Amino acid sequence: MTKSPTRRDVLMSFAGSAAFAACNGRPTRIAADTATTTVPITDEPRVCEPSAENIEGPFFKRGSPHRMDLTGGAALGEPLVVQGTVVDTRCLPIAGAWLEVWQADHTGQYDNEGDRFRATLDLDDDAHYRVQTIVPGRYLNGRQYRPAHIHVKAHAPGHRSLTTQLYFQGDPFNDMDPFIDPSLIMSMRYEGTGGERTAVCRFDFVLEPGRP
Ligand SMILES: [Fe+2]
CATH class of the missing domain: 2.60.130.10 (Aromatic compound dioxygenase)
Structure with a gap:
């Protein structure tokens, strides 16, 4: 038997979306209106807002080395x-x-x-x-x-x-x-x-x- 979502389920669903959105500093929007839709809440799609663009600046160079460490292993700094x-x-x-x-x-x-x-x-x-x-x-x-x-x-x-x-x-x-x-x-x-x-x-x- 399918269990209907409780109020806590709904709140937890929104809390999860908020946690994701916090990474990008802007809210993740829920696509459908939960107050009027007949679609089960747990099946609603999530919508993530595209990240903001920002200026490239003058120092970009193509063809940088393929690696996950920018420091070279011995860089000063925090x-x-x-x-x-x-x-x-x-x-x-x-x-x-x-x-x-x-x-x-x-x-x-x-x-x-x-x-x-x-x-x-x-x-x-x-x-x-x-x-x-x-x-x-x-x-x-x-x-x-x-x-x-x-x-x-x-x-x-x-x-x-x-x-x-x-x-x-x-x-x-x-x-x-x-x-x-x-x-x-x-x-x-x-x-x-x-x-x-x-x-x-x-x-x-x-x-x-x-x-x-
Ligand atoms: Fe810069």
Whole structure:
């Protein structure tokens, strides 16, 4: 016998959606109106809002090394792990997704001659990524520092490629940056202590259907 959803089931369903949305800083919308539909609540599709685009900037280079570690194993700066999943607008992982990532070092410098802090990430069918890096340094843009950020291009078969940047919650320069989008600000937690402490952030990229 099919069990009808209880009020707690409904609330838990919304709580799960909210937890996913928190990764991207903007709400995940439920497609149907649960108050009027006759479709069972548990069968309703989820809808994930596409991730916001953000400027590419002048330092992108094609053909970065295929790796999950941007540090080269011996970089100065605060250790950081960024992880997440590349999903479609139904919130499902996209097989064959891949990312291009580039960022400044801990002093705010980009390596435009070599490949330090640049990588191409080839993802498995679960479209999950976990990249080892450092918290990037800030750099001057004119007379004003840009907040710390990581540049990303997200690609997947059958989907529009996304160029964007990821920012860090609590950066004092977030509020005055002319390029930042609040939905791209990642929250941060820490694993380990002392010299072993690593900052951990999460961001799920949501891509729209279309030509790559
Ligand atoms: Fe930048």
